[in-house]
Amino acid sequence: MDHAWRRTATACSVSAALLLAACGGGDDDPAPPPGGGNTLPGLKESVEIIRDKYGVSHIYAKNQEDMFYAQGYNAARDRLWQLDQWRRQGEGRMAEQFGPRFVEADRAARMFLYRGDLEKEYASYHPQSQAIISSFVAGINAYIDQVKADPSRLPLEFRLTGTEPGHWRPETVLVRKYGITRNIGSEVDLARNVTAMGAKKVQELSLFEPPIDLQVPGGVDLSQIDGSIMNAYNLGHAAARFQASDFPGSPLGAKARDTLAKALSGPDETPAASSAAEGMARANARRIARYESNNWTISGARTASGRPILSNDPHRALSMPSLRYMVHLNSPGWNVIGAGEPALPGVSIGHNDRIAFGLTIFSFGDEEDLYVYETNPANRDEYRYQGKWEKMRLVEETIKVRGQADVKATIKFTRHGPVLHEDAARGKAYAMRAAYLEFPGTAAYLASLRLNQARNWDEFTAGMARHYTPGENMVYADVEGNIGWFGGALAPIRPKAGWSGLLPVPGDGSHEWDGILPGASLPRVLNPAKGFYATANEYNVPDDYAYKDMSAREWSDPNRVQRIGEVLGSARGLTVQDTVKLQYDDLSIPARDLMGLASSLSSPEAEVADALQRLKAWNHRMSADSAAATIYEFWQYVIVAKVSDLYVPAASRATFGDLDKRLVMNRLREPDAAFGADPVRGRDALLVDALKEGLANLKEVLGNDPAKWKWGDLFHIKFDHQLAALLPADQRAALGTERYPMGGNIETVYLGAYGADFRKIHGASYRQAIDVGNWDNSLAMNVPGQSSDPSSPYYKNLLPLWVKGELFPMAFSRQKVESLKADSVTLQPAR
Numbered sequence: 022m023d024h025a026w027r028r029t030a031t032a033c034s035v036s037a038a039l040l041l042a043a044c045g046g047g048d049d050d051p052a053p054p055p056g057g058g059n060t061l062p063g064l065k066e067s068v069e070i071i072r073d074k075y076g077v078s079h080i081y082a083k084n085q086e087d088m089f090y091a092q093g094y095n096a097a098r099d100r101l102w103q104l105d106q107w108r109r110q111g112e113g114r115m116a117e118q119f120g121p122r123f124v125e126a127d128r129a130a131r132m133f134l135y136r137g138d139l140e141k142e143y144a145s146y147h148p149q150s151q152a153i154i155s156s157f158v159a160g161i162n163a164y165i166d167q168v169k170a171d172p173s174r175l176p177l178e179f180r181l182t183g184t185e186p187g188h189w190r191p192e193t194v195l196v197r198k199y200g201i202t203r204n205i206g207s208e209v210d211l212a213r214n215v216t217a218m219g220a221k222k223v224q225e226l227s228l229f230e231p232p233i234d235l236q237v238p239g240g241v242d243l244s245q246i247d248g249s250i251m252n253a254y255n256l257g258h259a260a261a262r263f264q265a266s267d268f269p270g271s272p273l274g275a276k277a278r279d280t281l282a283k284a285l286s287g288p289d290e291t292p293a294a295s296s297a298a299e300g301m302a303r304a305n306a307r308r309i310a311r312y313e314s315n316n317w318t319i320s321g322a323r324t325a326s327g328r329p330i331l332s333n334d335p336h337r338a339l340s341m342p343s344l345r346y347m348v349h350l351n352s353p354g355w356n357v358i359g360a361g362e363p364a365l366p367g368v369s370i371g372h373n374d375r376i377a378f379g380l381t382i383f384s385f386g387d388e389e390d391l392y393v394y395e396t397n398p399a400n401r402d403e404y405r406y407q408g409k410w411e412k413m414r415l416v417e418e419t420i421k422v423r424g425q426a427d428v429k430a431t432i433k434f435t436r437h438g439p440v441l442h443e444d445a446a447r448g449k450a451y452a453m454r455a456a457y458l459e460f461p462g463t464a465a466y467l468a469s470l471r472l473n474q475a476r477n478w479d480e481f482t483a484g485m486a487r488h489y490t491p492g493e494n495m496v497y498a499d500v501e502g503n504i505g506w507f508g509g510a511l512a513p514i515r516p517k518a519g520w521s522g523l524l525p526v527p528g529d530g531s532h533e534w535d536g537i538l539p540g541a542s543l544p545r546v547l548n549p550a551k552g553f554y555a556t557a558n559e560y561n562v563p564d565d566y567a568y569k570d571m572s573a574r575e576w577s578d579p580n581r582v583q584r585i586g587e588v589l590g591s592a593r594g595l596t597v598q599d600t601v602k603l604q605y606d607d608l609s610i611p612a613r614d615l616m617g618l619a620s621s622l623s624s625p626e627a628e629v630a631d632a633l634q635r636l637k638a639w640n641h642r643m644s645a646d647s648a649a650a651t652i653y654e655f656w657q658y659v660i661v662a663k664v665s666d667l668y669v670p671a672a673s674r675a676t677f678g679d680l681d682k683r684l685v686m687n688r689l690r691e692p693d694a695a696f697g698a699d700p701v702r703g704r705d706a707l708l709v710d711a712l713k714e715g716l717a718n719l720k721e722v723l724g725n726d727p728a729k730w731k732w733g734d735l736f737h738i739k740f741d742h743q744l745a746a747l748l749p750a751d752q753r754a755a756l757g758t759e760r761y762p763m764g765g766n767i768e769t770v771y772l773g774a775y776g777a778d779f780r781k782i783h784g785a786s787y788r789q790a791i792d793v794g795n796w797d798n799s800l801a802m803n804v805p806g807q808s809s810d811p812s813s814p815y816y817k818n819l820l821p822l823w824v825k826g827e828l829f830p831m832a833f834s835r836q837k838v839e840s841l842k843a844d845s846v847t848l849q850p851a852r
Contacts, residue, residue: 064850073841076807076815079349088352093160102178111196117421128430129257132439145462147470157366183270200465201491205389212246229574230560240527260287297718305774314381317555318496329498329793333379334785341740342809345787369469383492386510387573392528407530486540494556512538557581605826606770645733645762655715733762800828
C-alpha cells in the first residue's frame, strides 16, 4: 500500500469499504523519511533511531532522558491506538471519549489504582525511575501532539471512531490493572465448591501444591459467597466492549458502526459449550489461565561454545498487534535489548552487555484476599472491626463523560482495600486486600529497569528482590559463565494458623497480614550442579526453602518442564539453534503416559481398532502432519470429562469443572471402585468408549476420511486486523495474514491453545535464544510484527519465520545493527 492514502482522511466517504480503501491502515507513521530530521520539544540532544529489517528499533541517545523520551515516541509511532486503550482502560477514563456506557467500568477500574506514597513508589523501581517515566511519557505525548496537529496522521481506529488520543501522565505507567496477580476469583470459586460438596470432598478432588489441609475460616458463612461478589472486579479488569452508539463522531453509517464496535471490542466471556469443539476450547481456556511460559539457562559446560545460553518464550494471548514490543536502548550507562510492553519504559526480557535474563510466571505469591464484613444496620458505611464500628473511607471520583456533565462516583474502602460488593439485605460487605494496592513498587514489570543495568549476579538479585509483580521465575546468565534462577514474588505473610489464603476470611481484625516476605528471603539458585535450570510455571519451590508453606497453591502442570529437562539433561555441545529447536518441541508427555496405559486396548469396531492402531504406532508428537495427534486431542478431552464424571458429584460439575489432568491420570493408573467391580476392566472400557466418542466428535469437524485428519489441517494460526470485518474480502486479505498449520498443543513445550474454530489464540508472544557474551549470535522473535500499521513492512513480516520455527538475528553491536539497517531517523531538539 502507498502511504499517501493516509493524507486524504478529510475526503473519506461514509461508506465503510470506500473509507478504508481511501484511508487505509494504522499507526506506523512513515514521516519523517529515512535519514530525515524531526524537531521535538523536550529533547536535550539529538537521538538516532535505526530500524533493522525485522522492524526492531535501535535507539542511540547521548543521555538517559532523551533515550527514554525516544522510546516513548517510537512506541507511540508504532502502537498509538493500543497505547491509548491501555491508558484509558487502565486509568478508568473510557467514558471521557466513548460516553456514559463506560461510567461504571471507569468507576470499577479506579478501584484498583495505587493510592499510596508516590515518592516511595518511584524509588522502588529504580533510583531515577521518576525521571525515566516522565521522559518516556513526554515522548508519547510529543507524538500525540504531532498527530493532533496533523489529523491525517491519526491511526485509522481513531478516524473511524471519530475520537482522538489523550495525553499521558507519569502516573499512567503505574496502573495496576495489567499485572498478573492472584487469587481472589479462585477464593470465590472454591468457597462455592466447599458449600456444595464440603471441604473434605473438595480437597480430595483438588490438587494443592504444596499439599495443605483445607480449613474453612471461622466467622465466614461460605454459603453467602456467590459470583456477584466478583462483578466489580471483573468489570474493572475486563477488556472494553463497544456498541455502535459509542461512536457518534464516526463518519460511518449505522450498520458499519455496529461492525466497527464488534471489531474493536475485547472477547466475550467464554460461552457455554454447545459442541465438542467449544468444550475443547473451554478446557484450553481454563488451563491457559495459569499463563504457561518456558525459560531455561544452560551452563557453558553443556554448550558447544563454552558460554552460557539463555532461552525464553513467554506465552500470552496472540494478537495483532502483538502484546510484546522489542527495542534496543543505548545511552551512557545503558545498553539493553529485548522485549517489554509498548506502554512501559525499558525491557522486561532480554540482555545488556553483561547479563541476560528471561521470565515465566512464578505462582508463589498470593497477592489477594477477600474480606467479609458485618455492616452496621444503622449505617451501612460502617463495618465491625475489633468489636467496634469503623467507618469506611469514601473517595469521590470525578468521571468525565463525553457529551454530558461530569459524574461523581463514590468508591468505598475499608482498612483492607476497595469494597467490591455490598449485600445490604444480609448486612454484609466484601472488600479486597491486594498487596499491589498497598505496597509501593508493585506496578507490573517496572522493576525490570534495575535488571536492565545489572552487571552481575549480586546486582541482578538485588533488582529481583524488588521485582514484586508479576511474580517471576527469572533465569539468569552472565559473561563470567554464571547461570542462576530467582523466584521473584509479592508474598503477604499470613500468620494465623490454618490461614491458607485459599478462602475468604472475616474482616473483623482476626486475619491480618504481617507485612510481606522480604526480597532477601525469596528463593534463588546459582550455578546448579546439573548445569542448567528450567522453569515452565510448575511448582518449583525448593524442598528445603524455609518459607515453602507461605506459597500459593495453584500451579501449572509439570509436563513442559519435564520435557525440557529430558532434552537438556541428556545433551552436551548445545548451540543456540538447539535451544530454538527445543522451543518448538512438540512431544506430549501426557500422550506418552496415556499410551503406556492403553497399549493393550482393543476393540471389535473397525473404526475404533484403526484409531488404536494409529495411536500405538504414533511417536507422541503433536506435529502438524499427524492424524494420530488429532485423534489423541479429541480422545483425551473425552477421557478427562468421563473420569471427572465418575468422581465429581453431578450437582457440582458445572461449578467445579473437570479434574486436574494429573489427577485423571492418577485415577487411570490406579483405578478404584468408581470404575466398577473390576476396576482395570472398567478403566479400559472407559478408554475405548472415550475413543469412540472422540472419533465421533472428530468426524463432525473434519469428516470421515482419516487422510484429512492431520492436526495442522485443523489447528492453525491466522491473524486478522481488528477492522478487517469492515472491508470487502479482497481488501480484508491484505490486512490479515495467511492461514498456517500449527503443531503442538497445551501440553507441549511448543505450546498452543485454541478457540472453538481451532485457531491458535495463545502461545509464544516472544522468543529469545541468547548466546551470552557473543551477543550478535543471539536470536529473537516477536509475532506477527512490530507495527500495528497494515501498510508497514513490519506489520506481519515475522509470522512466516515464526511458523517455520525460525528466529531472526538479535543485532546488538553497532556494526551488526548497521548491517541489518532498513531505515533511520534522527530526532532533533527544538531550538
